[in-house]
Amino acid sequence: xxxxxxxxxxxxxxxxxxxxxxxxxxxxxxxxxxxxxxxxxxxxxxxxxxxxxxxxxxxxxxxxxxxxxxxxxxxxxxxxxxxxxxxxxxxxxxxxxxxx
Amino acid sequence: xxxxxxxxxxxxxxxxxxxxxxxxxxxxxxxxxxxxxxxxxxxxxxxxxxxxxxxxxxxxxxxxxxxxxxxxxxxxxxxxxxxxxxxxxxxxxxxxxxxx
Numbered sequence: 001x002x003x004x005x006x007x008x009x010x011x012x013x014x015x016x017x018x019x020x021x022x023x024x025x026x027x028x029x030x031x032x033x034x035x036x037x038x039x040x041x042x043x044x045x046x047x048x049x050x051x052x053x054x055x056x057x058x059x060x061x062x063x064x065x066x067x068x069x070x071x072x073x074x075x076x077x078x079x080x081x082x083x084x085x086x087x088x089x090x091x092x093x094x095x096x097x098x099x100x
Numbered sequence: 101x102x103x104x105x106x107x108x109x110x111x112x113x114x115x116x117x118x119x120x121x122x123x124x125x126x127x128x129x130x131x132x133x134x135x136x137x138x139x140x141x142x143x144x145x146x147x148x149x150x151x152x153x154x155x156x157x158x159x160x161x162x163x164x165x166x167x168x169x170x171x172x173x174x175x176x177x178x179x180x181x182x183x184x185x186x187x188x189x190x191x192x193x194x195x196x197x198x199x200x
Contacts, residue, residue, distance in 0.1 A: 011195040016119025024112050085195070087187040095111040095185070 001065055002058070006080040009061035014085065017060035018092065023053050027062065027092050030076035038065075038072040101165060102158070106180040109161035114185065117160035118192065123153050127162065127192050130176035138165075138172040 018024055022045055029041045038054065039047070054074065057063040061080060066073045081089050118124055122145055129141045138154065139147070154174065157163040161180060166173045181189050 011191065012119060012121050012124050015115045015124070019112060019116025019119045021112050024115070085191050088191055091111065091185050091188060 001067070003064060004059070004061040006061075006083060009077075009080060009084050011085055013060040014062060014081070014088070017056045017062050020053070020056075022049070023057055023062075024092060024095075026053060026057060026074075027076060027089070030063065030074065031078075031089070031093055033076065033078055035066070035073045035075040038074050041074055101167070103164060104159070104161040106161075106183060109177075109180060109184050111185060113160040114162060114181070114188070117156045117162050120153070120156075122149070123157055123162075124192060124195075126153060126157060126174075127176060127189070130163065130174065131178075131189070131193055133176065133178055135166070135173045135175040138174050141174055 018027065022042065025042050025045070030036065038050070042050070045053075054063065054065060054072075058065050061077060064075050064077050066075075076089070078089060118127065122142065125142050125145070130136065138150070142150070145153075154163065154165060154172075158165050161177060164175050164177050166175075176189070178189060
């Protein structure tokens with residue numbers, strides 16, 4: 001399961017990964033930093049469509065996926081994103097407040 | 101020629117528009133705020149591929165296109181982007197410095 005290192009994370013890849021409403025929703029759901037079971041991140045999104053979203057976010061360096069037994073746990077790579085692109089995650093969260 | 105108003109610009113659309121190396125390159129080329137003739141923004145990119153990039157950036161609210169006679173002028177909607185998503189354009193420009 002490929003996870004780019006912090007230094008390998010590219011802004012253009014992060015933009016591409018975040019350029020989808022479900023993937024923005026995932027980032028917001030993970031914003032607390034807590035690791036969540038993949039089934040509880042965005043429970044309203046059909047599971048069949050999520051596999052591609054996890055991969056896109058993981059390969060871009062936005063999330064970290066950790067298998068444990070038959071379960072998959074997900075967390076936002078907030079430290080890495082904040083270090084590389086200060087303010088980016090805050091923008092995503094601020095937009096949610098503006099929209100609600 | 102559709103240009104969303106400032107209030108209509110959506111972060112997810114901006115992310116999707118910026119999720120391509122050429123489109124990030126275009127934003128950097130326009131960062132000064134100066135309006136450029138479309139042929140001089142990214143002169144190393146084949147013109148045939150640019151039409152789709154202008155449209156993606158325009159429809160997301162990232163650039164403004166102004167036809168004048170048979171020419172097309174382009175500028176970054178920096179004021180609108182800074183007002184809606186403070187720090188986003190700076191992130192794009194900072195990454196350029198880090199990469200060079």
